[in-house]
Amino acid sequence: MGPSLLVIILLGIVEGLTEFIPVSSTGHLVLAGELLGFHGAGSATFDIVIQLGAILAVVVLYFRRFTGVAAGLLRRDAGAIAFTRNLLLGFLPAVAIGLVVYKAIKAMMETPVIVAVALIAGGVAILVIERLVKQPRVFSVEAMSWRTSLGIGVIQCLSMIPGISRSGATIMGALTLGVERKTAAEYSFFLAVPVMLAASAKELWEQRDALGGNDWGAIALGFVVSFVVALVVIRLFIRIVSKHGFAPFAWYRIVVGTAALIWLLVR
Template sequence: MTFSQLVDVIILGIIEGLTEFLPVSSTGHLILAGELLGFTGEGSIAFKIAIQLGAILAVLVAYWRRFWNVGLGVLAGDAPSIRFLRNIIIGFFPAMLIGAVAYDAIRQLLLSPTTVAVALIVGGIAILVIERLVKDVKVESVEAMPLGTAITIGLVQCIAMIPGVSRSGATIMGALLMGVERKTAAEFSFFLAVPTMLGATVYSLYSERELLNIDDLNAILIGLGVAFLVALGVVKAFVAIVGRFGFAPFAWYRIVLGAAALVWLNA
């Protein structure tokens, strides 16, 4: 790996860590940044998926006490802990099923910066609309989330397989429409990311194994590590920002970025 390539990997790791849990599409940012840096092609696909695992590890570290208590509660037969685990598993299942079936189609979309730009704009408009529609709060914790709500959010998450839509954005907005409180919606999105992105990373690395070489694996490890360190600071800060300002700032950012990307891609 050359010094220039190392710099690109670090930059992409920083971008992943900053954007994974924000409703702005980390994959979309990686695709656009990769296009700008010349980090494109078949070999870049597994990298862009796999380094998301670094951000997921940040969730495990930031919320380790919550996961630990849930694990102890499940072993002890505690009903709220069992409902927490049930909701995460149920929410993950649609993405696991559809992702495995539609992997090749999703892979092709990962090579399309124009798709990302359009999805950023459409998603930004959707966030602004949903922010105005959502009023009633019915669910104030992951443990209190009804089974049907968890299933619906899991189905909505599948929309984020289109690059630029944003996994966190789709799950959070879906949760808000189902009457989930803002902080709980954000945290459920974090927790749901753990099995979803772990599954996507493992499946991607397995599917792309013949294309990967030692430099690719080294790049993934470095990018993953950088993403972990950056995301660790973002996870908790995001909840505080949402509580104070809502999601509108992220929506306007998406619209501006998507419009700028379309102009640049068609220049």
């Protein structure tokens, strides 16, 4: 039996709330699915594909930025070329490594204890990086060097472990490489588009024969809910980061990960 309407809506809300903040949307979906009784192979496909709703929110909110880059590429504008190059360099490591470890990732998504531990470890890492990070020297995606973009892409691959957080790994990687906070967050948003499109396309292709009408309906509803919620969260996240940094999210990860670990071990 598939998930109920309420479970689909709740998971869509969880995805929209957590996709772009450094707390791991996949980790939250795994734990929420465990709590709500929706887990297993089918839940992994649902969790991966509804992320496209949150990705669409980025495209909508930054539509002028993307169209401006497209127009700039036609004019061979240096800034547009640098923007596109930096996204591609950040994206390629995830493709190369993801193809190798894909099955292991799917298996970990069915192991909630791994998620809880990764949430705690990621929270501690954010607190350490926030204290150690030096003065930024890069203030736009276009100004990032190819080495910086590729380095962030490699660090992003750590987020293939459920609970680490793609946005968290990308943003923290960018900070350690000299990118300022707002630019690091926006680069994470932009990089999510090709990364999640590729992950969702691969998952849908591999599961094309297993998905039925009810599955597509659940995915569609989760997609819409995550899209609407993410529209609000993205703007709010930028404001919070600009004023308070990433420490609040680190402490949240540690508290939630600890509570989840205790629950999983004693239930």
